[in-house]
Every structure is written in structure tokens, then in C-alpha cells.
Amino acid sequence: MSLAGSYNTLATGYNAIGVNPANLAFEKKTFISILGTNTSISNNLFNQYRLDDISGIYLDSTKKEQIIGYLNDGPMIIKTLNESPLGINFSKKNIAVTSKVKTFSSFELSKDFLDIFLNGNSQVGDDFIYSLSMKNNLTIIWETSFSKAFSLDPLGFGFTIKYLRGLLHYQVEPTKEPFFQTTFEGISSKNTYIMNKNFGGEGIALDLGLSTKRLDSGWKFGFSMINLRGVLKWNKFSPKMLNLSDEEINQSYLINLTVKDINAQNLNNLPTNEIFIINSFNVYEVQTLPESININHEDSTFFCSDMNCSSYYIESDEYNLDSLDLRDKSKVTTNYPTSINFGFSKILESNRMILFDMITGMDLTWGNSQNWRLSLGYILNLNKNPFRFGLSYGGYDYKSIGLGYGVKSLNEKINLDFGISYMDSYKFSKSGGLELGFNIYYKK
Numbered sequence: 001m002s003l004a005g006s007y008n009t010l011a012t013g014y015n016a017i018g019v020n021p022a023n024l025a026f027e028k029k030t031f032i033s034i035l036g037t038n039t040s041i042s043n044n045l046f047n048q049y050r051l052d053d054i055s056g057i058y059l060d061s062t063k064k065e066q067i068i069g070y071l072n073d074g075p076m077i078i079k080t081l082n083e084s085p086l087g088i089n090f091s092k093k094n095i096a097v098t099s100k101v102k103t104f105s106s107f108e109l110s111k112d113f114l115d116i117f118l119n120g121n122s123q124v125g126d127d128f129i130y131s132l133s134m135k136n137n138l139t140i141i142w143e144t145s146f147s148k149a150f151s152l153d154p155l156g157f158g159f160t161i162k163y164l165r166g167l168l169h170y171q172v173e174p175t176k177e178p179f180f181q182t183t184f185e186g187i188s189s190k191n192t193y194i195m196n197k198n199f200g201g202e203g204i205a206l207d208l209g210l211s212t213k214r215l216d217s218g219w220k221f222g223f224s225m226i227n228l229r230g231v232l233k234w235n236k237f238s239p240k241m242l243n244l245s246d247e248e249i250n251q252s253y254l255i256n257l258t259v260k261d262i263n264a265q266n267l268n269n270l271p272t273n274e275i276f277i278i279n280s281f282n283v284y285e286v287q288t289l290p291e292s293i294n295i296n297h298e299d300s301t302f303f304c305s306d307m308n309c310s311s312y313y314i315e316s317d318e319y320n321l322d323s324l325d326l327r328d329k330s331k332v333t334t335n336y337p338t339s340i341n342f343g344f345s346k347i348l349e350s351n352r353m354i355l356f357d358m359i360t361g362m363d364l365t366w367g368n369s370q371n372w373r374l375s376l377g378y379i380l381n382l383n384k385n386p387f388r389f390g391l392s393y394g395g396y397d398y399k400s401i402g403l404g405y406g407v408k409s410l411n412e413k414i415n416l417d418f419g420i421s422y423m424d425s426y427k428f429s430k431s432g433g434l435e436l437g438f439n440i441y442y443k444k
Contacts, residue, residue, distance in 0.1 A: 001038070001419030001435045002404020003377030004390030006355040008222040008343025009211060010377075013443070014091040017098050017145050017160050020224040020341070022209035024094045024149035025156025033089035033098075034414075034440040042397070042423060042433025043078045045070055045114075049429040064118045068111060075108040075133070079367055079433075086142065094158075096147040101140065101167075104366040108135040112180075121182055130180040132191050136172040139334065139366070141165065141201070141232070154213040159206065166201015166232045169334060175254070175303050175313060186263035192303050194283070194313060195253040198234035198332050205230030205336050218347035230336025235329045250329055251282045251316050254303060283313040285327040290319060337361060337368040345377075353379040359395065369396035377402075384408065388419070397423035397433065416440050 003010070011019035013031030050070065054063065080103070087099040112130040123130070142165040149158030171194075178191035209224035235249055258277040260266075266275055285305060289295060289312050293302055303313040311327055339362060345355040355377035361368035373395025380387045388404040404419035417439045424432035 001421040001437050002388035002390060002402045002417075003355060003379075003419075004375045004392040004400050004402040004421060005359065005373065006343065006345075006357040006375040006377035006390050006392075008224060008341050008357050009220040009345040010353075010355060013441070014089050014096040014098050014147075015439075016091075016158070016209075017096055017147050018207065018226060020209040020211055020222045020343070021096075021147040021158030021160045021207050022149055022156040022211035022222065022224070024091065024096055024147060024158050025151040025211065026213050027091065027093055027149075030093070030442075030444050031091045031096075032442040033085050034442060035085075036437070036439035036441070037082065037084045038435070038437035039080075039082045040423075040433060040435040041078070041080045043076070044074070044432060045076050047425070047430050047432050049427070052429070059118065061119075067118065068114055071111045071114070073111065075110050075135075076114060078107045080105045081367070091147075094149040094151070096145075096160075098145045098147075099143070101142050103138070103140050105138045106136070106367075108133070110134070116180075121180075121187075124182045124184070126183055128181065132178040132180055132189070133174050134172065134178070134193065135174075136170075138168065138170040140167040140169075141336075142167055145207075147207070149209075151213075154215070156209075156211045156213065158209045158211075160209075162205040162207070162227070162230070164201065164203040164205060164230065164232055164336060166203070166234055166334075167199070169198040169201060169232075169234055169332070171196045175305055176307055180259075186261040186266070187259060188261050189257070189259040191257040193255045193257075194303075194305070195255070197252075198329065199249075200236050201232040201234040201334070202236045203230060203232035203336065214347070220345050222341075222343045224341045225339075226341065227336045227338045230338055232334050232336065234332040234334070247316065247321055250284055250321065250326055252285060252313065253280065254283045254313055255280045256303075282316040284316045284319065284321070284324055286312050286314060286325050287327055288312075288325045290314065290324065335363050335365040337365045338363055339368065347382070351380075351382045351384075353377075353382050355379070355390075361396070367396050371395055373397075375400075390421075391426065399424060399426050401426055402435075413442055413444055414440070415443055 008020050011023055016023040082103045084101055086101050089098040110131045110133040145160050145162045147160040175192045175194050180189040205227040207226050211222040214220045256279050260275055305311040341359040343357040347353050357375045360372045361370050371394050375392035377390035386406040390402040392400045400421050400423040402421035407416040419437045421435040422431035
């Protein structure tokens, strides 16, 4: 964090896992983790500068449009990521073992939520529809890794094999595009959201790395590919581990929030529960509807999974599981963020170091970006209590600045590293996210 990601040629010991395992090829010391965690949170709507800009003022139409324009026609997004060690994390010379839990989450609301909040229900007519799309994702993964490196002096090669145990994959998504509409005939809205939960994911990922030994001139070069072939397949061991039945595994939860034509006539003549429909129930997702459901009948109870009705949701209490053409939940998969990284660094005079990295994602999983990210790092007082500084441009966080400090005590055997980074801007007041991390470890 403190080097804004320019870490490919600096990561040592067990910290090389997930960065460049080839760095272990020239390691002669033992590293043992004591305590540490990394956390980040970001959003794309508010920062300190924007909040100060609207604090205490009257929001006229121009200012409201400016606030909505911050989203660039996209949704409001809040993302969090946490990574914490679990169990023993250590390395001895060219071998390392780590175990950590990673939590990824994101929450999205369409920009029309913000429009209604600021302007109220201001759009009337058959051609005006508010989108009320909402999405929430949470994934918790236990990653266990083994790394080994080989020295072909002056070149090092290393690999990491990761076993991925998926603990939870939770999603809330609309079944079709939710909407809210006001016409001269009345107000109508249809919002159905599906909550899916998956347990017991399993997968394998592979890291590969190359690096050079630190040359006499102070230069070091590195290249790595992280999380190759990283895919988790869910619901692989849920019944045994969690004692869940097949019915519970295949069930999803549907929330139905519907308003049927609110107008003066209906309000005076219809019961409230026929105008405002608010209910929720367990459902099965099926590829084809049971014969008892008439797809053309207005009163048939089923819900399309998307705009094209590629699958359907039906009430689970009404049907026998064995008689349905179920969507196979054992085939639910999620990718693990994969990336390619190039880096080099040079030790300068007066105990300083400069570092440079280039990284790009190979997918769009969990905030990963396929745009190149360039980062530059600088370290003062390299061998004692180092002060670290870094900045980056491009990639998943657009712009970032990092700061950090390291403390070494007890004959340099106990080490503490602290880092902080803010993203989306080089000015803290315009930053849309923050990362914090610390690591305490033993080195001998």
C-alpha cells in the first residue's frame, strides 16, 4: 500500500506469495507472521471535496444535476476488500506457506435512486421510467498457498499453488429491470429481487514468477502471473459440511415489491393488498416451467430471471424438487482475479531505493481492471526504519498515493510495517477510497 503497488521486486519471505514467488529463490532468512490485516473501502459518488462543496448550501437544479453527473450515468457503487491471515504464515529460505481469508463485497444502486432522492418524482409520462436496480455481492474465500523457488543464478524461478475454499458467495440482484413510473393514469412499479447463496466453493490457482538476483549495480527485475486458472466451483460440499438438504441448497429467496396502478379510482375501490404487493418466499430456479404453469396466463405465479426469460423462478413450496428442470447450482462458478505484473527496482546511494511496476488484470472480477496500472515507489532509510512513498496511475483505482513506515526492533528480528493509501485522486480531499494495512512479523 505504501508503495502504491510497486512491490514486485521487493516482496520477500512469505510476502512474495501473491506478488512474485521467484523472489524466494535468493532468500536466506526465515519469516514468521505474527499479526496483520489489509482493508480497503471505496465509492464513486462522494469525497471530502464534494461534501464540502454542498455543505450548508441551497441545492438548486443546477447543483442537483452536478451531483447526479458525478456518476457518469453509471450506478452508485461501494466496494470493500479485506485480507487477514488465518493460521501460520511462514517462509524458510526458498519455501513459503500462507493461509488467509479474503472478503470481497460490493453494493450498487442505480443513479435514479439519487435522482428521486434529490428531485422527487419529477418525471411524468409514458416515456419516463425510473430504474430501481439494486445489486449486492459478498464473497468470502479461504486461500491456502504453497510456494517454492529455484535459483539459476542470476535468474530465479518460482511458483505458488493455491487451494481456494469458498466459504460464502451471496448475491442480491433484480430478476428483471425494476422500474417506477408515473403517468397521467396512475403510478406503477414492479421490483423483484432474488437472493442467491452458495456455499462450499473449491478451486485451484497458480502463480508463476521470474526475477533476477540483485545485481552489484543495485538493479533487480521481476515478472509474475498471478492466479492463473483461478476458478471457484460452488456448492461442492455444502450438504456434508453444513448439513443442508437438497431443497435448501437449491432454494433462493425472492422479494416482490409491486405497486399496481395507484390512482383515485383504485384507492377508493380496491383493497390495499391488491394495490401494494409486498411479499417474499423461497423459490427454485428452473430452465423450463412446470406443465401446470401457463406462461400466457396473467395470474400464473412465476418470475423471469432476466429480460429474456432465460430461466424462471417458481415458489418452492408448490412443487416437488424431483419433478423440476432445475438450474444446476453445482455449476455455479466465479473467477479469481488474475493479473500480469512487470517490475524493476534499484538501490541508490545513501540507503535509498526506487521501484517501478506495471500491472494489468486479465478479467474484471472483484474490482480487477484490464487497464494498465503504472506505479512508482521510493524508500528512504532502507535498512533500518524505512519510510516509503508511492504513487500510481491507471488501473482499478485510477490514481493513488501511498505512505508507510517500518519499524525494526530486537536486533531487527521483530518488524512492523504500516501503510496507508488513498485512491481515485492525488489530492486527499478528492479521494474516493482508502486502504489501510499493517503487518507484524518475525525475521531471522
